[in-house]
Amino acid sequence: MNDVRNNHPSTDRLQAFLDGSVPSRERRRLEAHVTTCAQCSDELATWRVLFEDLDGLRSHRPSADFQARVMSGVQLPVRLPLAARVKATLAALRPASRPVHLGAGVLQDLADGVLVAREAQRAQAHLGGCVACSADFQGWTTVLARLSELDRFDPMDGFADRVIAGLTPAASRAPVRQPGWARALASARRFLPRSRRAWAAIAGAAVTPAVTFGLVLFAVFSHPTLTPQALVSFTYWQFTDLFAAAWNGLLATGLAATGVTGLDGFVDLIVGSPLLAATGVAIYAAGSGLALRVLYKNLIDSRSIRPRYASVAS
Numbered sequence: 001m002n003d004v005r006n007n008h009p010s011t012d013r014l015q016a017f018l019d020g021s022v023p024s025r026e027r028r029r030l031e032a033h034v035t036t037c038a039q040c041s042d043e044l045a046t047w048r049v050l051f052e053d054l055d056g057l058r059s060h061r062p063s064a065d066f067q068a069r070v071m072s073g074v075q076l077p078v079r080l081p082l083a084a085r086v087k088a089t090l091a092a093l094r095p096a097s098r099p100v101h102l103g104a105g106v107l108q109d110l111a112d113g114v115l116v117a118r119e120a121q122r123a124q125a126h127l128g129g130c131v132a133c134s135a136d137f138q139g140w141t142t143v144l145a146r147l148s149e150l151d152r153f154d155p156m157d158g159f160a161d162r163v164i165a166g167l168t169p170a171a172s173r174a175p176v177r178q179p180g181w182a183r184a185l186a187s188a189r190r191f192l193p194r195s196r197r198a199w200a201a202i203a204g205a206a207v208t209p210a211v212t213f214g215l216v217l218f219a220v221f222s223h224p225t226l227t228p229q230a231l232v233s234f235t236y237w238q239f240t241d242l243f244a245a246a247w248n249g250l251l252a253t254g255l256a257a258t259g260v261t262g263l264d265g266f267v268d269l270i271v272g273s274p275l276l277a278a279t280g281v282a283i284y285a286a287g288s289g290l291a292l293r294v295l296y297k298n299l300i301d302s303r304s305i306r307p308r309y310a311s312v313a314s
Contacts, residue, residue: 007186007189008033008037008039008040009030009033009040011043011047013026013030014030014040014043014044014047015047017030017044018044018047018048018051046167049166049167050163050166050167052166053162053163053166057156057159058156060153066150069146070143070146070147073142073143073145073146074139074142074143075135075138075139075142080131101130101132101133102123102126102127102130102133102136102137104136104140106119106123107123107133107136107137107140108140108144110123110124110137111137111140111141111144112144
């Protein structure tokens with residue numbers, strides 16, 4: 001229903017909201033959003049000022065005989081006699097002699113004089129032998145000539161200055177910075193699936209490991225000689241032995257590396273002076289915090305500056 005980008009209503013929906021052309025349910029939702037969102041509230045206030053200025057302009061209406069003058073210059077195509085229409089129908093049944101008429105766009109461009117020279121020559125040659133297209137061309141020529149004679153209305157002096165003056169108060173205000181949790185929630189919503197099929201795929205992927213694990217447990221514990229206590233004891237012994245072997249191997253590798261690289265003296269110095277070790281840990285923690293801050297500023301908090309100007313929807 002809404003063309004929402006970054007969880008904000010689009011410009012078209014805000015304009016429709018001011019025009020009163022949105023359904024009641026969507027109108028209540030837009031009112032609730034604008035009440036809590038400073039950005040959309042500023043944009044809505046800008047459009048309201050512009051609409052009020054446009055409503056205050058003087059309206060121009062055509063003269064009383066406008067329709068009569070236009071229709072008097074329109075020439076309807078000449079109706080062919082019955083014999084000619086029957087002959088044209090029979091001739092159209094043959095693919096080799098099927099007539100090709102000029103479209104309305106070609107006739108308008110030819111009457112306006114904007115058709116390419118080669119296409120204009122072909123169109124003129126076709127008009128010389130086609131009564132229907134010639135009648136349509138005469139009608140378009142008359143209509144365009146009548147329209148060019150009508151009065152043109154230009155905006156009054158100072159129109160642009162009044163519009164810009166109405167936009168300046170709302171546009172000059174600095175955008176309100178949203179809280180961190182709101183930005184995090186908006187960023188997280190971008191990764192949510194958009195369709196039911198995607199939700200079903202994610203649910204299936206999440207349930208598959210649990211179902212597989214349940215089937216494995218059922219197959220294991222269905223054996224009469226195997227109990228849950230025995231399985232837990234066996235798993236605990238295996239993990240204890242694996243952790244002990246890994247810890248001993250890590251210590252042996254570290255001692256060998258310090259002996260080869262000559263770092264055993266440095267290790268003894270660190271172990272012998274706890275203050276130096278604490279200082280090193282504090283420096284490392286401060287550097288890590290600074291690095292996280294830089295990553296946050298460049299990857300998460302890097303938002304494009306939104307232009308503050310009015311755009312009219314087509």
